[in-house]
Structures are given as C-alpha cells and as structure tokens.
Amino acid sequence: VTPMKSESMKPEDWEETEHGLLEELYRHVRTLGGTISGEHGIGRKRAKYLHLVLDEPTITTMRALKRALDPNNVLNPGVIFET
DSSP states (O other): OOOOOOTTSOHHHHHHHHHHHHHHHHHHHHHTTOOOOOTTOSHHHHHTTHHHHSOHHHHHHHHHHHHHHOTTOOSSTTSSSOO
16 A cells, blocks of 8 residues: 555645554554565565564564574665664
8 A cells, every 4th residue: 555645735744644644554454464565575664664563572583584694784784674
C-alpha cells in the first residue's frame, strides 16, 4: 500500500498524516497476521515501522544474523538497522 498525498495538501501536513496513517495500517496488518514487506524487502522507508509488526526477540535475532553474516556491514549498510 502506498498512500498518496492530495494535490491540495501541504507537504509538511502530509508527512504527519502519512506517518499516522502508516502506523495505523501496519498495526491493523499485524492483527490480520501480516507483516511489512516490499518488492526489495523492508528498506529505509518501512524500517521505522518494523517494531509494529515484529516483536523485539525477532528483531534482535534479525540484527544478530545481519552481524554474523555481514560482520563488516558492507551489504546495504543502514538500510534496515542503523549502523
């Protein structure tokens, strides 16, 4: 889902509206058993919402796997997890 800004809405108003909309959307997605996804993974755009659909132990495991498989952080540094 990609929410679209109305042409009449100011960009600064849209940022706040979009953030609230996406939080509500991803929370609802979780209640339906879904998660965040994208054509190329989570990426920068959705990373800040990951905690809404995955629990902390899962995110911790993902971080540990990233560190184990990419100890030098050369594969997409900072895309999902901050460096």
